[in-house]
Amino acid sequence: MTEADVAVVGVGVLGAATSFALASQGLDVVALEQFGVGHTRGSSHGTSRIFRLVYDDARFVRLAREALVLWREVEEGVSETLIEHTGSLDIGGDLTAHRAALRAEGVEFESPSADELRRRFPLLRLPDRELLFQEDGGIVHxxxxxxTLLRLAQKRGLRLLENTRVETITTDGAGVTIQAGPAVIRAGALVVTAGAWAAPLLARLGVELAVQPTRETVAYFRLDPGQRVPTVYDHATPTAAEHSLPRGGRGAYALPAPGVGLKVGLHQTGGPADPEEEGRPDPEAVRTAAAWAASRYELADPSPVSAE
Ligand SMILES: Cc1cc2nc3c(=O)[nH]c(=O)nc-3n(C[C@H](O)[C@H](O)[C@H](O)COP(=O)(O)OP(=O)(O)OC[C@H]3O[C@@H](n4cnc5c(N)ncnc54)[C@H](O)[C@@H]3O)c2cc1C
Known part of the structure; x- marks a missing residue:
């Protein structure tokens, strides 16, 4: 039997960050991942994600600022760039709440004209709508x-068990017992960071999590090296009337995907999905993403190079 202070179940980015934080406090941590770390079945793999300070709620702005300080601390420890500041561009929609939240937290932003922005980012095609540019926004690699988070956690003593699927968790007054194939782990505390798999796992512990996993599609487009683009969140398009995806969605987003080009997605348009099934990109989502990308960028090749 393996013994630990804390067991972390699921090693996507949240499990890795949790393991790093706990191990940094001197706790003895075991983390269990059902696949190999970096696999493509969860949410944390791949080139990039948007990092932004622009939210419509001051609490999220504050959290994002605090997170940026912590990312910088991690970067300093490893001399690696994890966050790249491209700037973030929000295309309204109504951005009143976003502006208020940024002002409340003392975060500087600009409200440039489309012409000003095109001078900085010649590839952008911008509509005649409200624009908000914030220079700290960018991408997380x-x-x-x-x-990196895992490597740092392992340096602090984390024991990582890959290809180890947690099947049962039982609790008693003194801690938890975890069964994962032939492995049995006894820990004083448990953190479940199992992403889309969390609800059935927690249900076995009597914890009801009212969540429905969905399968979201993203498409990639070629960008010539050296072409600068900010991260973009287009709040108003495409509208539900302009596509036939499972859900209406909440706008479109795009971000640099280092080594590939431009990554484009339609926020919250995917249908309900079972994470146990591998799934495929939705061709209609790829088509809609390509149409949006062609309307917002001067792309040399408007056909996606890949999708996932
Ligand atoms: C298409 C898309 C685009 C996104 N874009 C952005 C963005 O631009 N900016 C942003 O901030 N966020 C973005 N996100 C969200 C972000 O990627 C996720 O919030 C984050 O990756 C979630 O990490 P996680 O560790 O919770 O989940 P996951 O990465 O899914 O990790 C959960 C892990 O738990 C493991 N697991 C599950 N059950 C078990 C078990 N029984 N035993 C052992 N292991 C188990 C899984 O295998 C998996 O590795 C995006 C998400 C998607 C899907």
């Missing part, structure tokens, strides 16, 4: 961040 997703796969690199996951690996």
């Amino acid at each position: 997703a796969g690199r961040a996951l690996r």
Whole structure:
């Protein structure tokens, strides 16, 4: 039997960050991952994610600022860039609440004209709508961040068990017992960071999590090296009337995908999904993402190079 202070179940970026934080406090941590770390079945793999300070709620702005300080601390320890500041561009929609939240937290932002922005980012095609540019926004190097957090946690004593699927968890007054194949882990505390798999796992502990996993599609487009683009969140398009995806969605987003080009997605348009099934990109989502990308960028090649 393996014994630990804390067991972390699921090693996507949240499990890796949790393991790093706990191990940094001197706790003895065991983390269990059902696949190999960096696998493509969860949410944390790949080139990049948007990092932004722009939210419509001051609490999230504050959290994002605090997170940026912590990311910088991690970067300093490893001399690696995990967050790259491209700037973030929000295309309204109504951005009144976003502006208020930024002002409440003392975060500087600009409200440039489309012409001003095009001078900085010639590839952008901008509509005649409200624009908000914030210079601290950018991308997290997703796969690199996951690996870095884990490496740092392992240096602090984390024991990582890959290809180890947790099947049962039982609790008693003194802690938890975890069964994962032939492995049995006894820990004083448990953190479940199992992403889309969390609800059935927690249900066995009597914890009801009212969540429904969905399968979201993203498409990638080629960008010539050296072409600068900010991260973009287009709040108003495409509308539900402009596509036939499972859910209406909440706008479109795009971000640099280092080594690939531009990553484009339609926020919250995917249908309900079972994480046990591998799934495929939705061709209609790829088509809609390509149409949006062609309307917002001067792309040399408007056909996606890949999708996932
Ligand atoms: C298409 C898409 C685009 C996104 N874009 C952005 C963005 O631009 N900016 C942003 O901030 N966020 C973005 N996100 C969200 C972000 O990627 C996720 O919030 C984050 O990756 C979630 O990490 P996680 O560790 O909770 O989940 P996951 O990465 O899914 O990790 C959960 C892990 O638990 C493991 N697991 C599950 N059950 C068990 C078990 N029984 N035993 C052992 N292991 C188990 C799984 O295998 C998995 O590795 C995006 C998400 C998606 C899907």
